[in-house]
Amino acid sequence: MKNATPTTAPNASASSERVTVTLDMVAKRAGVSPSTVSRILNGTAVVSEAKRQAVMDATQALGFVPNPLARGLAGGKTFSIGVVTQAIDSPFYGAALRGVEDALDPAGYSPLFMSAHWDPAAEARCLDVLRSRRVDGIVVLMPRLSDSALEACAQTLPMVVTGRDLRGPQLYSLNFDNFNGGRMATEHLIAQGHRQIAFIAGADEHPDAAERMRGYRYALAEAKIAFDPRLVVPGQYHEVSGLEAAKTLVQQGLPFTAIFASNDQMASGAALGLFQSGLRVPQDVALVGFDDLPTSMYATPPLSTIQQPAYDLGRLAACAMLELLAGNTPTEELPAPALLVRASSDSLRV
Amino acid sequence: MKNATPTTAPNASASSERVTVTLDMVAKRAGVSPSTVSRILNGTAVVSEAKRQAVMDATQALGFVPNPLARGLAGGKTFSIGVVTQAIDSPFYGAALRGVEDALDPAGYSPLFMSAHWDPAAEARCLDVLRSRRVDGIVVLMPRLSDSALEACAQTLPMVVTGRDLRGPQLYSLNFDNFNGGRMATEHLIAQGHRQIAFIAGADEHPDAAERMRGYRYALAEAKIAFDPRLVVPGQYHEVSGLEAAKTLVQQGLPFTAIFASNDQMASGAALGLFQSGLRVPQDVALVGFDDLPTSMYATPPLSTIQQPAYDLGRLAACAMLELLAGNTPTEELPAPALLVRASSDSLRV
DNA sequence: TTGTAGGCGTTATCAG
């Protein structure tokens, strides 16, 4: 990271350096042709060691930095990859984007982030903008576009998507096992002795929300606990809806001793709702979330949850893209869901 | 947003469209020269209405989208602006970045996000990368680089920074009144009858952390409350440090009835620390944070805090950049700090 | 008003 800076190098840095140093200037100074400089800098061909040194020296001395725009125009590769996220200000996507950054940076690629806000039309627009910017590939986190639209896009560019099961020559996907996650959360509650377990569902359009619910129902069935639709309240994956859901449950009067919220944000809202209703977590009601947001372990009380590795999701998606770009077949896989038991569902830990 | 799509327009969209449509093709189809097309599309000159129509039609029909790379190479403007954030996965920066997105998008500019992780060297690298990518301007959120380094950079490019007071021909800054924020938070606690108010400080390197502390001390002095250094514990602006700070305070044995944490993340950690120590918020200890993160109102109990408009911070910074780019002198100002009293510091609200 | 020519900084394709 920290190469000793040769005294000859006026490394532009965040300082002066007015004129732009071009490849031609390097070529001239090194006494070779521009093409040779290009070849050396890109390792496109074998070059004599002598010229090689001369070019490297000149590059250093002049502080030459290739112009990505020109590179993109001429060569077709821009070394930037488009990343479509749904909300850059969501804790979940934030972690994922950081994973993307961390994976792309060392490879010399720059991410180009765009938010689609769960709107298919906006998502399509993102793809268009990204393609017009000539990105080398596109990663879509939790797309809302149809499989076919994504597949169509993959005909033109390497694509990696998460939250789907799509494969193709230029298409790779990474999916999380939401079903088993939902099942594990519910089984944990059942193991703790709970029989009346409420469920705060996620937005209908989210396929993963449906999977989590399926896991919930599966676990209930396995335990021979009758499914009571009245204990299932809708949510929208954000705090307010969790708060409202909890209040609905309380007001409804139907007894319940535990809540499984299909994501941490709603669990957080539900915790507040219970608190405001005078119910203690976990003494009166046990609570389990889903995602394991960075803040969940610092909630009061710390929230039990299913760990969904958002950071790794982003990182692996980016790695897969790098593989695709290198012409390889990606093999990255997401880790299996893991249950994190914390105080919110375990009275012994309080 | 939703123009009726003319039947003649095969709007590439997220679909097929193999070949790239160039400006020359549009020119040919419209029966004019490339330069005319360029002029019309950029409004660079006055053109006859007839040709104008012809070009617009051809553009539509062909679904032409100008290549930003070529545009950047030839004209110098890339319509992308670099945005240096410290951590893309922080709730505070997340909100700010969303503000940036929202302001830039309608103006036709794309943000290029990079994270510096509070490391000056990394920040310098971000600036270099961004400049090498030929962005039209750079916005730095809460820079760690020296004023002079930023000013130097502003000689080359329009710059907008937050958390500093810097002005220049190509440089604009947006600063938040951390001193008064800290003061208001403390005064609130004092008004609630508290005399022993602990303070969880922020990282030393953050200038805003020092300002908040100054506000704390100022308010104490105003109220003739002796400043007790033992009630000030260091923090790092993240949850763990708040948790540890609270435990330190409790173990220390010195009585205190309130805590002012210099940011919400630490306040959240402190809340957990108090909880684990068997202390109730606000009955035993009142708690006030700083920032008003989106999640703070859903904390258990909801956290009183000083509202720092992160979203607006980003939005206004981006707007200022747009002004700079348009050759105007920005005039955006950040709103004054506001105190939000919630249950964590008000027993009546619980 | 509008067309022509040249160039922005690289890479790629050919010869040599």
Add this chain to the structure above:
DNA sequence: CTGATAACGCCTACAA
């Protein structure tokens, strides 16, 4: 192995 010579797609004088 290396050097010309085209593009890449668009913008901007300059000339008409």
